[in-house]
Amino acid sequence: MKKLSLLPILLLFLTSCLIVGRGAESTPEPIPPTQTSTTDRAIFKDGLVPEYQAVLNELPYASMYEIEFNIADDLAHISGSETVIYTNAEEIDLNEVKLRLFANILGGETKVDNVTVNGEEVTPTYALNDSLMTVPLESPLKPRESLTLSMDFNLAVPQTVELNYGVQAYYDDVLALAHAYPVIVVYDDEGWNAEIPPQSGDVTYADMSFFEVTVEAPKGVTLVGSGREVNRQENGNRQTVEYAAGPVRDFYLAASSEYEVFTKKSNGIELRFYTRDYLQDGAESALETAAHAIEVFEKHYAPYPYTELDFVSTPTHALGIEYPGMIAIAEWIVSPDQNYLEATVAHEVGHQWFYNLVGNDQLDDPWLDESLTQFATLQYFSDMYGKAGAQGFRSSLEGRWWYVENEKIPVGLPVRDYSDEEYSAIVYGRGGLFFEALRDEMGSEVFNEFMKDYTQSNAWDIATPEKLKADAEEHCGCDLTDLFKKWIYP
Numbered sequence: 491m492k493k494l495s496l497l498p499i500l501l502l503f504l505t506s507c508l509i510v511g512r513g514a515e516s517t518p519e520p521i522p523p524t525q526t527s528t529t530d531r532a533i534f535k536d537g538l539v540p541e542y543q544a545v546l547n548e549l550p551y552a553s554m555y556e557i558e559f560n561i562a563d564d565l566a567h568i569s570g571s572e573t574v575i576y577t578n579a580e581e582i583d584l585n586e587v588k589l590r591l592f593a594n595i596l597g598g599e600t601k602v603d604n605v606t607v608n609g610e611e612v613t614p615t616y617a618l619n620d621s622l623m624t625v626p627l628e629s630p631l632k633p634r635e636s637l638t639l640s641m642d643f644n645l646a647v648p649q650t651v652e653l654n655y656g657v658q659a660y661y662d663d664v665l666a667l668a669h670a671y672p673v674i675v676v677y678d679d680e681g682w683n684a685e686i687p688p689q690s691g692d693v694t695y696a697d698m699s700f701f702e703v704t705v706e707a708p709k710g711v712t713l714v715g716s717g718r719e720v721n722r723q724e725n726g727n728r729q730t731v732e733y734a735a736g737p738v739r740d741f742y743l744a745a746s747s748e749y750e751v752f753t754k755k756s757n758g759i760e761l762r763f764y765t766r767d768y769l770q771d772g773a774e775s776a777l778e779t780a781a782h783a784i785e786v787f788e789k790h791y792a793p794y795p796y797t798e799l800d801f802v803s804t805p806t807h808a809l810g811i812e813y814p815g816m817i818a819i820a821e822w823i824v825s826p827d828q829n830y831l832e833a834t835v836a837h838e839v840g841h842q843w844f845y846n847l848v849g850n851d852q853l854d855d856p857w858l859d860e861s862l863t864q865f866a867t868l869q870y871f872s873d874m875y876g877k878a879g880a881q882g883f884r885s886s887l888e889g890r891w892w893y894v895e896n897e898k899i900p901v902g903l904p905v906r907d908y909s910d911e912e913y914s915a916i917v918y919g920r921g922g923l924f925f926e927a928l929r930d931e932m933g934s935e936v937f938n939e940f941m942k943d944y945t946q947s948n949a950w951d952i953a954t955p956e957k958l959k960a961d962a963e964e965h966c967g968c969d970l971t972d973l974f975k976k977w978i979y980p
Contacts, residue, residue, distance in 0.1 A: 530554075533734045534700060537718040537815075539758065542795045545950060549737055551579035553699040557671050557741070561707040565745060566660040568645040572671055575638050580677055583630035587639065588682045592669040592693055594621040595686055596658045597648030602672060605641045622684050623672065645670055654693055655808040657818075665711075666804045666818060667743040668811075669694055678851070678952075685853065690913045691905035692852040698950050700736030705743065707731075712749035714764050714802050716741045716816050737950055738814035739846055744802040756781035759794060765803035765824055772824035776801060776835045783839040786873045787866060790938065791843050791945040799842070801835075810834040812841035833867060833883060840866035848948045854904045855955055856913075857978070861901060861921025868922060884926075890919025902955055902978035924977040931973055932966040940965035 531546040538545070554575040561568050578584050593600040595618070605614050605625060614623045631637055647660045647667070657668040676683045676695050687693045705713055709729045717735025724730075735741055749764040754777040761780050763773035780801070784794050796815045803821040809830055811818040817838040823830045840863040844850075850858035864887060872880035894915040901921040905913060929937040944953070944961045955978065963970050 531700060531736070533702065533720060534717075534736045537734060537736075537797055538795060539793060539797055541793045545737060549698055549950060551577045551697075552737055553577070553674055553697065555671070555699055555701045555703075555741070557701065557703045559667075559670070559703065559705045559707075559743070561665070561705065561711075561745065563708050564660075565665045565708070565711065566647045566649055568647065568667075568670065569643070570645065570671065571640070571642045573638060573640045574674065575636055576674055577636040578631045578633050581633055583632050584677070585627055585630050587625045587627065587631075587637075588675040588684060589623045589625065589639075589672040590669070590675060590684065590694075591621050591623055591643075591672055593645055593647070593658060595619055595653075596669075596693070597650060597653040598658060599646045600672075601644050603642045603644075605639070608638050609640075618684060618686050621686065622675075641672060643672060651805050651807055654687075654689055655811065656804070656806045657693070657811060659805070662805045662821075663746055663748050664802075664804050664821075665743075665745040666802075666806065667745070668813065669740065670743065671741065673740075674699075676851075676952075683851070685906075687853055688905045688913075690908070690910045691856055694740060695851050695853055696739045696849075697952075698737040698739060698849070701733070701738065701741045703733045703735070703741055703743075705731050705733070707745060711745045711747045712751070712764060714744045714749070714762075714800055714816070716743070716814055717796075718798060735815065739849060740813055742813035742816050742818075744804060744818065749802070752777065754778070754781060756784065758797070759784065760798045761801075762798070763801040763803075765801075765821065769803065769821070769824045771826050772828065772831060773801070773803075775826035776819065776824065776831060779832050779835040780839050782874060783836045783870050786870045787840060787843055789873075790866070790869055791942060792847065792949060794842060795847060799839070810838040812838045812845055814846045815842070817841075833871075833886070836870040837863055837867045840870070843945060847950065848945055849952045850954070851952070853906070855902065856905050856917050857901045857921045857924075858953055858955065858958065860917050861924060864918055864922030865925035868926070884923075887919045887922040890915045891923065893919070898976075900978060900980045902974075903980070920977070927973065927977060928962065928970070931970065932962060932968070936966050937962075 534546060535543055556573045559568055559570045576587060591600040605612050612625055614625045616623055649660050651659050651661050659666050676697055683695055707713055707729055709724060709727050713731050715733040716738060717733045719731060720734050721732040748766050750767040752763045752770055752773040754761045761777045763777050765773050788794055798815060800816045802818050803824050804818045806818055806820050809820050844862045845859040868880055868883050871883040894912055899912055899916045901916055901924055940962050959970055959974055
Protein backbone atom coordinates (compact mmCIF):
# COMPACT_ATOMS: atom_id res chain seq x y z
CA MET A 491 0.00 0.00 0.00
CA LYS A 492 1.48 3.35 -1.01
CA LYS A 493 1.58 6.08 1.59
CA LEU A 494 -0.86 8.95 1.19
CA SER A 495 0.72 12.28 0.36
CA LEU A 496 -0.84 15.47 1.72
CA LEU A 497 -2.60 16.50 -1.52
CA PRO A 498 -4.40 13.19 -2.00
CA ILE A 499 -5.39 13.26 1.68
CA LEU A 500 -6.98 16.67 1.16
CA LEU A 501 -8.95 15.36 -1.79
CA LEU A 502 -9.44 11.77 -0.68
CA PHE A 503 -10.61 12.71 2.80
CA LEU A 504 -11.43 9.66 4.92
CA THR A 505 -10.06 7.27 2.30
CA SER A 506 -10.74 4.01 4.11
CA CYS A 507 -13.21 3.06 6.78
CA LEU A 508 -13.38 -0.56 7.59
CA ILE A 509 -16.20 -3.92 8.48
CA VAL A 510 -23.93 -8.92 8.58
CA GLY A 511 -27.14 -11.14 9.30
CA ARG A 512 -29.62 -12.02 6.61
CA GLY A 513 -31.86 -9.62 4.66
CA ALA A 514 -35.19 -9.19 6.40
CA GLU A 515 -37.12 -10.27 3.35
CA SER A 516 -35.52 -13.73 3.45
CA THR A 517 -35.22 -14.37 7.17
CA PRO A 518 -36.20 -17.97 7.95
CA GLU A 519 -38.56 -18.84 10.78
CA PRO A 520 -36.81 -18.62 14.18
CA ILE A 521 -35.35 -21.84 15.49
CA PRO A 522 -36.47 -23.06 18.90
CA PRO A 523 -34.99 -21.06 21.79
CA THR A 524 -33.52 -24.26 23.22
CA GLN A 525 -31.11 -24.43 20.28
CA THR A 526 -27.50 -24.16 21.45
CA SER A 527 -26.86 -20.97 19.48
CA THR A 528 -29.30 -18.87 21.56
CA THR A 529 -28.29 -19.94 25.06
CA ASP A 530 -25.77 -18.52 27.53
CA ARG A 531 -26.01 -14.90 26.37
CA ALA A 532 -26.55 -13.28 29.77
CA ILE A 533 -22.91 -12.17 29.90
CA PHE A 534 -23.59 -9.74 27.03
CA LYS A 535 -26.53 -7.95 28.66
CA ASP A 536 -24.52 -5.31 30.52
CA GLY A 537 -22.78 -4.30 27.30
CA LEU A 538 -26.07 -3.30 25.65
CA VAL A 539 -28.22 -0.27 26.41
CA PRO A 540 -31.72 -1.22 27.69
CA GLU A 541 -33.39 -0.50 24.33
CA TYR A 542 -31.44 -3.34 22.72
CA GLN A 543 -31.19 -5.99 25.41
CA ALA A 544 -34.13 -7.93 23.96
CA VAL A 545 -31.93 -8.83 21.00
CA LEU A 546 -30.22 -11.41 23.22
CA ASN A 547 -33.38 -13.52 22.87
CA GLU A 548 -33.28 -13.11 19.09
CA LEU A 549 -30.64 -13.65 16.38
CA PRO A 550 -30.98 -17.44 16.53
CA TYR A 551 -28.38 -18.00 13.82
CA ALA A 552 -25.64 -15.81 15.27
CA SER A 553 -22.38 -17.69 15.79
CA MET A 554 -20.89 -17.94 19.28
CA TYR A 555 -17.10 -17.58 19.37
CA GLU A 556 -14.87 -18.51 22.31
CA ILE A 557 -11.32 -17.35 21.57
CA GLU A 558 -8.06 -17.37 23.51
CA PHE A 559 -5.14 -15.15 22.49
CA ASN A 560 -1.73 -15.62 24.09
CA ILE A 561 0.40 -12.62 23.10
CA ALA A 562 4.16 -13.15 23.32
CA ASP A 563 6.43 -10.63 25.03
CA ASP A 564 7.48 -9.25 21.64
CA LEU A 565 3.78 -8.51 20.84
CA ALA A 566 4.33 -9.80 17.31
CA HIS A 567 3.61 -13.51 17.83
CA ILE A 568 0.36 -14.91 19.11
CA SER A 569 -0.85 -18.41 19.80
CA GLY A 570 -4.48 -19.14 20.35
CA SER A 571 -7.47 -21.40 20.21
CA GLU A 572 -11.01 -20.99 18.98
CA THR A 573 -14.28 -22.80 19.49
CA VAL A 574 -17.28 -21.55 17.56
CA ILE A 575 -20.87 -22.75 17.48
CA TYR A 576 -22.16 -22.30 13.94
CA THR A 577 -25.80 -22.68 12.88
CA ASN A 578 -27.01 -23.27 9.33
CA ALA A 579 -29.26 -20.29 8.57
CA GLU A 580 -29.93 -21.43 5.01
CA GLU A 581 -32.71 -23.49 3.47
CA ILE A 582 -30.26 -26.06 2.06
CA ASP A 583 -27.89 -28.60 3.59
CA LEU A 584 -24.28 -27.47 3.97
CA ASN A 585 -21.50 -29.96 3.24
CA GLU A 586 -18.70 -27.71 4.44
CA VAL A 587 -17.96 -24.58 6.45
CA LYS A 588 -15.51 -21.94 5.24
CA LEU A 589 -13.37 -19.61 7.35
CA ARG A 590 -11.04 -16.72 6.52
CA LEU A 591 -7.45 -16.48 7.75
CA PHE A 592 -6.90 -12.81 6.97
CA ALA A 593 -3.33 -12.58 8.23
CA ASN A 594 -2.24 -14.58 5.20
CA ILE A 595 -3.21 -11.70 2.90
CA LEU A 596 -2.35 -8.87 5.31
CA GLY A 597 1.41 -9.44 5.42
CA GLY A 598 1.47 -11.85 8.34
CA GLU A 599 0.88 -15.57 8.68
CA THR A 600 -1.71 -17.77 10.34
CA LYS A 601 -1.31 -21.52 10.70
CA VAL A 602 -4.17 -23.66 12.00
CA ASP A 603 -3.90 -27.06 13.69
CA ASN A 604 -6.10 -29.59 15.45
CA VAL A 605 -9.32 -28.77 13.63
CA THR A 606 -12.32 -30.71 14.91
CA VAL A 607 -16.03 -30.77 14.13
CA ASN A 608 -18.15 -31.85 17.09
CA GLY A 609 -15.00 -33.31 18.62
CA GLU A 610 -14.00 -35.34 15.55
CA GLU A 611 -10.72 -34.42 13.84
CA VAL A 612 -10.97 -33.24 10.23
CA THR A 613 -8.48 -32.14 7.57
CA PRO A 614 -9.25 -28.74 6.04
CA THR A 615 -8.20 -27.50 2.60
CA TYR A 616 -6.91 -24.03 1.70
CA ALA A 617 -7.34 -21.53 -1.13
CA LEU A 618 -7.00 -17.79 -1.89
CA ASN A 619 -3.33 -17.68 -0.85
CA ASP A 620 -4.15 -19.78 2.21
CA SER A 621 -6.59 -17.11 3.43
CA LEU A 622 -9.63 -19.37 2.92
CA MET A 623 -9.93 -22.56 4.96
CA THR A 624 -12.61 -25.09 4.02
CA VAL A 625 -13.70 -27.54 6.71
CA PRO A 626 -15.44 -30.63 5.25
CA LEU A 627 -18.41 -32.12 7.09
CA GLU A 628 -18.83 -35.87 7.38
CA SER A 629 -22.61 -35.45 7.50
CA PRO A 630 -24.45 -32.49 5.92
CA LEU A 631 -25.47 -29.72 8.29
CA LYS A 632 -29.20 -29.35 7.82
CA PRO A 633 -31.10 -26.06 8.05
CA ARG A 634 -31.40 -24.78 11.63
CA GLU A 635 -28.91 -27.35 12.92
CA SER A 636 -25.72 -26.34 14.74
CA LEU A 637 -22.21 -27.72 14.98
CA THR A 638 -19.13 -26.94 17.04
CA LEU A 639 -15.83 -26.13 15.33
CA SER A 640 -12.61 -26.08 17.35
CA MET A 641 -9.02 -25.34 16.34
CA ASP A 642 -5.67 -24.02 17.49
CA PHE A 643 -3.81 -21.31 15.61
CA ASN A 644 -0.51 -19.45 15.55
CA LEU A 645 -0.27 -15.92 14.23
CA ALA A 646 2.81 -13.96 13.16
CA VAL A 647 1.78 -10.32 13.05
CA PRO A 648 3.22 -8.12 10.27
CA GLN A 649 5.59 -5.43 11.54
CA THR A 650 4.72 -2.95 8.82
CA VAL A 651 1.64 -0.90 7.98
CA GLU A 652 2.01 -1.13 4.22
CA LEU A 653 -0.89 -3.54 3.52
CA ASN A 654 -4.58 -2.65 3.91
CA TYR A 655 -3.78 0.48 5.93
CA GLY A 656 -2.06 -1.50 8.69
CA VAL A 657 -5.25 -2.96 10.14
CA GLN A 658 -3.25 -5.90 11.49
CA ALA A 659 0.27 -4.92 12.52
CA TYR A 660 2.73 -4.41 15.33
CA TYR A 661 4.44 -1.09 14.62
CA ASP A 662 5.75 1.84 16.65
CA ASP A 663 4.95 0.05 19.92
CA VAL A 664 1.28 -0.40 19.00
CA LEU A 665 -0.35 -3.76 18.27
CA ALA A 666 -3.41 -3.42 16.02
CA LEU A 667 -5.12 -6.78 15.86
CA ALA A 668 -8.01 -6.77 13.40
CA HIS A 669 -9.50 -10.00 12.03
CA ALA A 670 -6.85 -12.00 13.87
CA TYR A 671 -8.91 -15.17 14.45
CA PRO A 672 -10.40 -17.66 11.93
CA VAL A 673 -13.58 -15.90 10.76
CA ILE A 674 -16.59 -17.82 9.46
CA VAL A 675 -17.49 -16.74 5.94
CA VAL A 676 -20.93 -15.30 5.18
CA TYR A 677 -23.16 -17.63 3.20
CA ASP A 678 -25.52 -15.59 1.01
CA ASP A 679 -27.17 -15.69 -2.42
CA GLU A 680 -23.69 -16.10 -3.93
CA GLY A 681 -22.91 -19.10 -1.73
CA TRP A 682 -19.87 -18.85 0.53
CA ASN A 683 -18.86 -15.24 -0.02
CA ALA A 684 -15.07 -15.21 -0.13
CA GLU A 685 -12.54 -13.35 -2.25
CA ILE A 686 -9.21 -11.60 -1.90
CA PRO A 687 -10.27 -8.02 -1.21
CA PRO A 688 -8.75 -5.05 -3.03
CA GLN A 689 -6.19 -3.07 -1.03
CA SER A 690 -8.23 0.13 -1.19
CA GLY A 691 -11.33 -1.10 0.64
CA ASP A 692 -12.53 -3.14 3.57
CA VAL A 693 -11.42 -6.74 3.92
CA THR A 694 -14.34 -8.27 5.80
CA TYR A 695 -18.01 -9.08 5.29
CA ALA A 696 -19.33 -10.76 8.42
CA ASP A 697 -22.54 -11.88 10.09
CA MET A 698 -23.56 -10.79 13.57
CA SER A 699 -21.90 -12.96 16.22
CA PHE A 700 -21.16 -13.16 19.94
CA PHE A 701 -17.62 -13.26 21.31
CA GLU A 702 -16.13 -14.37 24.61
CA VAL A 703 -12.42 -13.63 24.32
CA THR A 704 -9.61 -14.27 26.80
CA VAL A 705 -6.32 -12.43 26.23
CA GLU A 706 -3.06 -13.27 27.99
CA ALA A 707 -0.36 -10.65 27.46
CA PRO A 708 2.66 -9.01 29.08
CA LYS A 709 1.67 -7.12 32.21
CA GLY A 710 3.21 -3.86 31.01
CA VAL A 711 0.89 -3.29 28.06
CA THR A 712 -2.56 -1.72 28.08
CA LEU A 713 -5.11 -3.93 26.34
CA VAL A 714 -8.22 -2.54 24.64
CA GLY A 715 -10.77 -4.97 23.22
CA SER A 716 -14.18 -4.91 21.61
CA GLY A 717 -17.13 -5.14 23.95
CA ARG A 718 -16.92 -5.08 27.73
CA GLU A 719 -14.11 -6.19 30.00
CA VAL A 720 -15.60 -8.79 32.34
CA ASN A 721 -12.57 -10.07 34.25
CA ARG A 722 -8.92 -9.23 34.83
CA GLN A 723 -6.14 -11.11 36.64
CA GLU A 724 -2.40 -10.67 37.05
CA ASN A 725 0.14 -13.45 37.40
CA GLY A 726 3.72 -12.30 37.82
CA ASN A 727 4.76 -10.47 34.66
CA ARG A 728 1.65 -11.57 32.74
CA GLN A 729 -1.98 -10.47 32.73
CA THR A 730 -5.21 -12.13 31.64
CA VAL A 731 -8.19 -10.06 30.51
CA GLU A 732 -11.57 -11.40 29.45
CA TYR A 733 -14.00 -9.62 27.10
CA ALA A 734 -17.63 -10.16 26.14
CA ALA A 735 -18.75 -8.56 22.89
CA GLY A 736 -22.04 -9.08 21.14
CA PRO A 737 -23.92 -8.93 19.03
CA VAL A 738 -21.12 -7.52 16.85
CA ARG A 739 -19.68 -8.16 13.39
CA ASP A 740 -16.04 -8.50 14.44
CA PHE A 741 -13.69 -8.56 17.41
CA TYR A 742 -10.85 -6.04 17.51
CA LEU A 743 -7.94 -5.77 19.93
CA ALA A 744 -5.26 -3.12 20.37
CA ALA A 745 -2.35 -3.06 22.82
CA SER A 746 0.50 -0.72 23.71
CA SER A 747 2.77 0.03 26.62
CA GLU A 748 2.40 3.72 25.64
CA TYR A 749 -1.37 4.00 26.05
CA GLU A 750 -2.97 6.30 28.58
CA VAL A 751 -6.76 6.48 28.76
CA PHE A 752 -8.92 9.60 28.66
CA THR A 753 -12.64 9.27 29.37
CA LYS A 754 -15.95 11.06 28.99
CA LYS A 755 -19.46 9.96 29.90
CA SER A 756 -22.34 11.07 27.71
CA ASN A 757 -26.00 10.04 28.10
CA GLY A 758 -25.01 6.86 29.92
CA ILE A 759 -22.38 5.83 27.36
CA GLU A 760 -18.76 5.50 28.51
CA LEU A 761 -16.43 7.03 25.92
CA ARG A 762 -12.70 6.26 26.16
CA PHE A 763 -9.70 7.28 24.09
CA TYR A 764 -6.45 5.30 24.46
CA THR A 765 -3.38 7.10 23.18
CA ARG A 766 0.00 8.52 24.22
CA ASP A 767 -0.11 10.95 27.12
CA TYR A 768 1.09 13.97 25.14
CA LEU A 769 -1.95 13.61 22.84
CA GLN A 770 -4.42 14.30 25.65
CA ASP A 771 -5.83 17.50 24.10
CA GLY A 772 -6.57 15.72 20.83
CA ALA A 773 -8.09 12.74 22.62
CA GLU A 774 -10.41 14.94 24.67
CA SER A 775 -11.41 16.88 21.55
CA ALA A 776 -12.22 13.60 19.81
CA LEU A 777 -14.36 12.43 22.73
CA GLU A 778 -16.31 15.70 22.64
CA THR A 779 -16.96 15.18 18.94
CA ALA A 780 -17.99 11.57 19.55
CA ALA A 781 -20.52 12.59 22.19
CA HIS A 782 -22.11 15.13 19.83
CA ALA A 783 -22.07 12.68 16.93
CA ILE A 784 -23.90 10.03 18.96
CA GLU A 785 -26.59 12.57 19.83
CA VAL A 786 -27.00 13.55 16.17
CA PHE A 787 -27.16 9.99 14.87
CA GLU A 788 -29.50 8.83 17.60
CA LYS A 789 -31.86 11.64 16.63
CA HIS A 790 -31.75 10.82 12.93
CA TYR A 791 -31.45 7.01 12.95
CA ALA A 792 -31.66 4.87 16.09
CA PRO A 793 -30.17 4.61 19.59
CA TYR A 794 -26.50 3.68 19.89
CA PRO A 795 -26.56 0.00 20.95
CA TYR A 796 -23.67 -0.38 23.41
CA THR A 797 -22.80 1.03 26.82
CA GLU A 798 -19.21 1.78 25.70
CA LEU A 799 -17.39 3.25 22.72
CA ASP A 800 -13.60 3.03 22.70
CA PHE A 801 -11.04 4.84 20.54
CA VAL A 802 -7.39 3.86 20.05
CA SER A 803 -4.67 5.72 18.20
CA THR A 804 -2.68 3.52 15.84
CA PRO A 805 -0.12 4.06 13.05
CA THR A 806 -2.74 3.16 10.43
CA HIS A 807 -2.47 4.71 6.98
CA ALA A 808 -6.23 5.37 7.03
CA LEU A 809 -7.48 8.39 8.90
CA GLY A 810 -9.85 6.15 10.79
CA ILE A 811 -11.14 2.57 10.78
CA GLU A 812 -14.39 1.39 12.34
CA TYR A 813 -14.98 -1.72 14.40
CA PRO A 814 -18.05 -2.58 16.50
CA GLY A 815 -18.03 -0.38 19.58
CA MET A 816 -14.41 0.53 18.86
CA ILE A 817 -12.62 2.92 16.49
CA ALA A 818 -8.98 3.22 15.41
CA ILE A 819 -7.76 6.75 14.65
CA ALA A 820 -4.49 7.57 12.90
CA GLU A 821 -2.16 8.85 15.58
CA TRP A 822 -0.91 11.77 13.51
CA ILE A 823 -4.34 13.47 13.46
CA VAL A 824 -4.98 13.24 17.23
CA SER A 825 -4.74 16.98 17.82
CA PRO A 826 -7.46 19.60 18.35
CA ASP A 827 -5.70 21.74 15.74
CA GLN A 828 -5.82 18.98 13.11
CA ASN A 829 -8.51 19.73 10.55
CA TYR A 830 -9.18 16.07 9.87
CA LEU A 831 -9.91 15.00 13.44
CA GLU A 832 -13.51 16.14 13.86
CA ALA A 833 -14.77 14.85 10.52
CA THR A 834 -12.86 11.57 10.91
CA VAL A 835 -14.32 10.92 14.36
CA ALA A 836 -17.85 11.85 13.26
CA HIS A 837 -17.55 9.59 10.22
CA GLU A 838 -16.26 6.61 12.17
CA VAL A 839 -18.93 7.04 14.83
CA GLY A 840 -21.49 7.02 12.01
CA HIS A 841 -20.25 3.58 11.02
CA GLN A 842 -21.58 2.24 14.30
CA TRP A 843 -24.97 2.59 12.60
CA PHE A 844 -23.99 1.83 9.00
CA TYR A 845 -21.67 -1.16 8.88
CA ASN A 846 -22.28 -2.56 12.34
CA LEU A 847 -25.90 -2.09 13.39
CA VAL A 848 -27.03 -2.20 9.74
CA GLY A 849 -24.65 -4.45 7.87
CA ASN A 850 -23.93 -4.83 4.17
CA ASP A 851 -21.59 -6.59 1.78
CA GLN A 852 -18.72 -4.12 2.08
CA LEU A 853 -16.83 -5.56 -0.89
CA ASP A 854 -19.73 -5.69 -3.37
CA ASP A 855 -21.86 -2.79 -2.06
CA PRO A 856 -19.44 -0.43 -0.30
CA TRP A 857 -21.71 2.57 -0.87
CA LEU A 858 -24.30 1.17 1.54
CA ASP A 859 -21.99 1.91 4.46
CA GLU A 860 -19.37 4.37 3.16
CA SER A 861 -21.56 6.69 1.06
CA LEU A 862 -24.33 6.65 3.64
CA THR A 863 -21.85 7.37 6.44
CA GLN A 864 -20.48 10.30 4.45
CA PHE A 865 -24.04 11.65 4.29
CA ALA A 866 -24.43 11.02 8.03
CA THR A 867 -21.25 13.05 8.58
CA LEU A 868 -22.79 15.83 6.51
CA GLN A 869 -25.83 15.70 8.81
CA TYR A 870 -23.50 15.97 11.81
CA PHE A 871 -21.96 19.19 10.48
CA SER A 872 -25.38 20.56 9.57
CA ASP A 873 -26.81 19.89 13.03
CA MET A 874 -23.71 21.20 14.81
CA TYR A 875 -22.87 24.27 12.72
CA GLY A 876 -25.84 25.04 10.49
CA LYS A 877 -25.84 25.69 6.78
CA ALA A 878 -22.29 27.07 6.67
CA GLY A 879 -20.86 24.04 8.47
CA ALA A 880 -22.72 21.66 6.20
CA GLN A 881 -21.45 23.47 3.13
CA GLY A 882 -17.88 23.09 4.34
CA PHE A 883 -18.15 19.32 4.50
CA ARG A 884 -20.24 19.22 1.32
CA SER A 885 -17.35 20.95 -0.42
CA SER A 886 -15.08 18.07 0.60
CA LEU A 887 -17.50 15.61 -1.03
CA GLU A 888 -17.54 17.72 -4.18
CA GLY A 889 -13.74 17.95 -4.05
CA ARG A 890 -13.43 14.20 -3.98
CA TRP A 891 -15.70 13.82 -6.99
CA TRP A 892 -13.81 16.59 -8.79
CA TYR A 893 -10.68 14.47 -8.44
CA VAL A 894 -12.05 12.34 -11.32
CA GLU A 895 -13.38 15.44 -13.09
CA ASN A 896 -16.95 14.79 -11.94
CA GLU A 897 -17.18 11.74 -14.17
CA LYS A 898 -20.54 10.05 -13.65
CA ILE A 899 -19.12 6.69 -12.62
CA PRO A 900 -21.86 4.61 -10.91
CA VAL A 901 -21.78 4.67 -7.11
CA GLY A 902 -23.03 1.08 -6.79
CA LEU A 903 -20.04 -0.85 -8.15
CA PRO A 904 -17.99 -3.40 -6.16
CA VAL A 905 -14.70 -2.12 -4.72
CA ARG A 906 -12.75 -4.21 -7.22
CA ASP A 907 -14.26 -2.31 -10.16
CA TYR A 908 -12.82 1.05 -9.10
CA SER A 909 -9.29 2.34 -9.30
CA ASP A 910 -7.99 3.73 -5.99
CA GLU A 911 -8.76 7.28 -7.14
CA GLU A 912 -12.22 6.32 -8.37
CA TYR A 913 -13.08 4.48 -5.15
CA SER A 914 -12.47 7.55 -3.02
CA ALA A 915 -13.98 10.00 -5.51
CA ILE A 916 -17.14 8.02 -6.22
CA VAL A 917 -17.98 6.02 -3.09
CA TYR A 918 -16.84 8.70 -0.60
CA GLY A 919 -17.62 11.75 -2.73
CA ARG A 920 -20.36 11.27 -5.29
CA GLY A 921 -22.01 8.63 -3.12
CA GLY A 922 -22.45 11.05 -0.22
CA LEU A 923 -24.03 13.56 -2.61
CA PHE A 924 -26.43 10.88 -3.86
CA PHE A 925 -28.20 10.83 -0.51
CA GLU A 926 -28.72 14.58 -0.78
CA ALA A 927 -30.31 14.00 -4.18
CA LEU A 928 -32.46 11.24 -2.68
CA ARG A 929 -33.56 13.56 0.13
CA ASP A 930 -34.45 16.29 -2.39
CA GLU A 931 -36.45 13.81 -4.48
CA MET A 932 -38.37 12.39 -1.49
CA GLY A 933 -38.71 15.60 0.51
CA SER A 934 -36.88 16.15 3.80
CA GLU A 935 -39.66 15.04 6.14
CA VAL A 936 -40.39 11.82 4.26
CA PHE A 937 -36.67 11.13 3.81
CA ASN A 938 -36.00 11.52 7.54
CA GLU A 939 -38.77 9.07 8.40
CA PHE A 940 -37.45 6.66 5.78
CA MET A 941 -33.93 6.77 7.23
CA LYS A 942 -35.18 6.03 10.74
CA ASP A 943 -37.28 3.13 9.51
CA TYR A 944 -34.50 1.78 7.27
CA THR A 945 -32.04 1.81 10.17
CA GLN A 946 -34.34 0.29 12.74
CA SER A 947 -35.95 -2.34 10.50
CA ASN A 948 -32.53 -3.56 9.31
CA ALA A 949 -30.87 -3.44 12.74
CA TRP A 950 -28.56 -6.43 13.40
CA ASP A 951 -29.15 -7.60 9.83
CA ILE A 952 -27.75 -7.19 6.31
CA ALA A 953 -29.18 -4.52 4.03
CA THR A 954 -29.00 -4.60 0.24
CA PRO A 955 -29.33 -1.92 -2.44
CA GLU A 956 -32.68 -3.42 -3.41
CA LYS A 957 -33.91 -3.21 0.18
CA LEU A 958 -32.86 0.44 0.54
CA LYS A 959 -34.57 1.41 -2.73
CA ALA A 960 -37.76 -0.50 -1.88
CA ASP A 961 -37.94 1.05 1.60
CA ALA A 962 -37.45 4.53 0.16
CA GLU A 963 -40.14 4.00 -2.49
CA GLU A 964 -42.57 2.69 0.11
CA HIS A 965 -42.13 5.85 2.17
CA CYS A 966 -42.40 8.33 -0.68
CA GLY A 967 -44.98 6.44 -2.73
CA CYS A 968 -42.86 7.15 -5.78
CA ASP A 969 -40.72 5.37 -8.35
CA LEU A 970 -37.02 6.08 -7.75
CA THR A 971 -35.74 3.93 -10.61
CA ASP A 972 -34.56 6.89 -12.73
CA LEU A 973 -32.73 8.45 -9.78
CA PHE A 974 -30.96 5.17 -8.99
CA LYS A 975 -30.06 4.70 -12.65
CA LYS A 976 -28.56 8.18 -12.72
CA TRP A 977 -26.46 7.75 -9.58
CA ILE A 978 -26.12 4.12 -8.48
CA TYR A 979 -26.42 1.57 -11.26
CA PRO A 980 -24.27 1.16 -14.40
